[in-house]
Amino acid sequence: MLFHTELTPDSLPVPIRLTDRIVTIGSCFADVMGRQLTDHKIQVLTNPFGTVxxxxxxxxxxxxxxxxxKPDESLYVERDGIWFHYDFHSSLWARSRxxxxxxxTERLATTxxxxxxxxxxxxxLGTAVVYRHIQTGQxxxxxxxxxxxxxEKYLYQIDHLRDELLKLFKLLRRANPKLQVLLTVSPVRHTRDTLPLNQVSKSTLRVISHELTIWNDxxxxxxxxxxxxxxxxxxxxxxxxxIHPNTLAQNYIFEKFAQCAFDDELRGFVTEWASIRKALAHRPLYGDTSAHRAFLNSLLKRLDTLRDLVNVDAERAVVLEQLVLSAPVQKDESRQTNSAQ
Incomplete structure (x- = not known):
């Protein structure tokens, strides 16, 4: 008996490799995916402009x-002594314009x-509903x-959305001919737009995403x-x-992502790294025993086998520190003898 419809996405025609470099941009789900990828040692620049x-x-x-x-000069805004820019998330702020x-400007150059x-x-893509600043019209x-x-808040017209993304994709292709783009519609619900409008918005984004994948291999x-x-x-x-998917849902979606998007080597690495992360979080039940030191030495060897693939310096440092702390105290026999005399 089935209690839900499992969705198994088709494998990507070009799989993601462990050595690939990734940039995530967009809604808060881009942050979630970026964190998940970073946690698995994949090279990621996560949402450099904040949530968009x-x-x-x-x-x-x-x-x-x-x-x-440079950022549009007409879109700087000051509030309570703090400066923001309407094109960027509020996490990007300063004390002066x-x-x-x-x-x-530095963030744009880095991106x-x-x-x-x-x-x-x-x-x-999070929503097709936009806010237009009345004074500047932007x-x-x-x-x-x-x-x-x-x-002014309104649903952006689908043809104009499509045109803007098409222009962006042409620019991306010229800047980096090898770049692969992976679109996704955020599962976060925009209930403030009302549920009916949220559904229209998500449907608009889904239609555009479908068309873009059909037209561009x-x-x-x-x-x-x-x-x-x-x-x-x-x-x-x-x-x-x-509104937001919880940790269980995020992990489930990432597992589906790994199954369809990663190549065999990366999937194998993700499995191994998940086991190592679990081992790194382990704490001895009975203190610093010889068994725990053997466990730490085994973990260190596992990390060393991955040094040619990813940077594990931080994790090795943690294990080495635990080994130092768990080392048995050497007794000074000569001092004991003198004390006895």
Whole structure:
């Protein structure tokens, strides 16, 4: 008897390898995927602009980075002595406009360099609903808690969304001909838009994603949204806010991702690394025994076998420190003899 419909995504025609470099951009699910990949020792630049939900802002930021243009001067905003920029997430802020400009310009340059060297761009689209700053007439990535009366909220027209992403993809292809793009629609529910509008928004993004994969053999799709709403399909897989997938759901989706996206070597490494991470978290039940020291030495050897593949210096340092702390205390026999006399 089946109690749910399991979704097993098709394997990507070009698998992700352990040595590949990845950039994630987009909604908060791009942060989740970035953290998961980083935890498994894959080289990732995770959401360098902070959370960006809509495709218009994503396209604008990546275009700005690749063309080397500076942030729009008309979109700086000051609130309570802190400076923000409407095109960037609120995690990017400064005490002065000049300081923020320098920080954002540096972040754009870093992202451009990463994109030109990357093997993969993981693009997570969150919503087709946008906020337009009325004074400048521009769509913004973040309102920074400025009064809502200064913005117009609406569903972006599907043809315009498609056009903006097509222009972005052409630019990406020119900047990095080897780049593979993996699209996904975020499984995070935008309930503030109302459930009906959230569904229209997600459907719009899904249609565009489908078309882009049909027209470009270097653009692929991973069904994180479909796994969440059809495979898992239960509120027990959400956080208490009933909006964000919980840790169990995130891990399940990542497992599905690894199955369809990773090559055999990377899948084998992920399995081995999961075992090593579990061993690193182990604490001895009976203190620093000889058995625990043998366990640590065995763990150190396992880490050493991976040194040619990934950087394990931090993990080795932890194990070596534990070995030092667990070393048996050597008794000074001559001092004991003198004391007895």
């Amino acid at each position: 939900f809509n495709p218009i802002s994503i396209a604008k930021l990546l275009t700005m980075a690749l063309r080397g243009t 000049a300081e923020l400009c320098e920080r954002l 451009a360099d990463a994109l030109r060297r990357a093997d993969w761009l993981l693009l997570t 769509v913004v990535a973040n309102c920074h808690k400025v009064p809502g009366s200064q913005f 270097w653009v692929h799709y991973f069904p994180s949204y479909e796994i969440m709403v059809d495979d898992l399909r239960d509120y027990r897989f959400y956080e208490a806010d009933l």
